[in-house]
Amino acid sequence: MKVAAIYFSATGNTEKSMKALAEGVASALGAEGIESVDVTCQPEPASREFGPEDFVVFGMPVYAGRLPLAVKDRLLAFRGNGTPCLVAVSYGNRHYEDALLELADMAKEQGFVVKGGAALIGRHTYGEIQVSRPDDEDLAACREFGAEAAQRTGSALAVPGNRPYREGLLRGRFHPLTSESCVQCRLCVRACPMQAIGEDCRTVGEDCISCFRCIRNCPVGAKNMDVPAYSDFAAMFTEKLKERRENEFF
Ligand SMILES: Cc1cc2nc3c(=O)[nH]c(=O)nc-3n(C[C@H](O)[C@H](O)[C@H](O)COP(=O)(O)O)c2cc1C
Known part of the structure; x- marks a missing residue:
């Protein structure tokens, strides 16, 4: 029996939450550990098949x-x-609007039985919104929910959302810039989920999804979005979204 956490996580929030959920599942099912399958830097992950005795936790950020x-x-x-x-x-x-429903629909179409769903708060990519989340309390709640949901026997779970889904985002609105302090270590090139950054660390292709992974991970702080159009948006957004929302478990 395998317990696997499969996720995309550009800035690490989804990864933390999915691991906590999977740990809860593993503890309830007596599995030895969890397997993490991180597809963030894998445009074409290797095909995998799971059996009825396994348990998978799927995680994605909301865009x-x-x-x-x-x-x-x-x-x-x-x-x-x-x-x-x-x-x-x-x-x-x-x-999160239609994202959780979309993920549940995908999982069902791929041959999985959805036992539970969760809409979880993580630091927003833009501005200064819930910067320390998921925090220890969030992760403890994920472990607890994972353990409970792993033991459910029913199979008719409904999660919120509408079909047809709302219009989504294919491309990003903010394309990171690179300052003079860039030392061309190419960490950003290797870690870009879309392989959108050129070998010079500076050129950004139109595939950029504005996930800000390069900005968060740059070891010398060279990657940035220091332009008024972004700063103004981030300040407005930070003010607008300052009320704390709570995780939801289904
Ligand atoms: C392009 C883009 C669109 C986003 N859209 C939403 C959104 O519709 N609602 C929301 O609450 N957060 C939104 N976010 C914030 C992310 O969902 C949030 O920061 C998430 O925790 C990121 O997960 P990660 O750290 O695993 O990449 C968006 C972020 C990006 C980059």
Whole structure:
């Protein structure tokens, strides 16, 4: 029996939450540990099949109330055979709209049985919104929910959202800049989920999804979005989304 956490996570929030959910599942099922399958830097993950005795936790961030359109098909590499699963989305304290439903629909189409769902708060990519989340309390709640949901026997779970899904985002609005302090270590080149950064660390292709992974990970702080159009937006957004939202478990 395998317990696997399969996720895309540009800035690490989804990864933390999915691991906590999977740990809860593993503890309830007496599994030895969890397997992490991180598709963030894998445009074409290797195909995998899971059996009815396994358990999978699927996780994605929310982009514009949907799954990130440019990367969601990476999950099609994974097939279940009546395999129980949890679906969870990480969102930045605004809303998750149709993303959780979309993930649940994908999992079902791929042969998984959805036992539970979660809409979880993580630091928003833009501005200063819920910057320390998911925090220890969030992760403890994920472990507890994972343990409870793993033992569910029913199979008719409904999660919020509408069909047809709202319009999603294929491309990003903010394309990171590179300052003079860049030392050309190429960490950003290697870690870009879309392989959108040229070998010079500076050129950004139109595939950029504005996930800000390069900005968060740059060891010398050279990657930035220091332009008024972004700063103004980030300040407005930070003010607008300052009320704390709570995680939801289904
Ligand atoms: C392009 C883009 C669109 C986003 N859209 C939303 C949204 O619709 N609602 C929301 O609450 N957060 C939104 N966010 C914030 C992310 O969902 C949130 O920061 C998430 O925790 C990121 O997960 P990660 O750290 O695993 O990449 C968006 C972020 C990006 C980059």
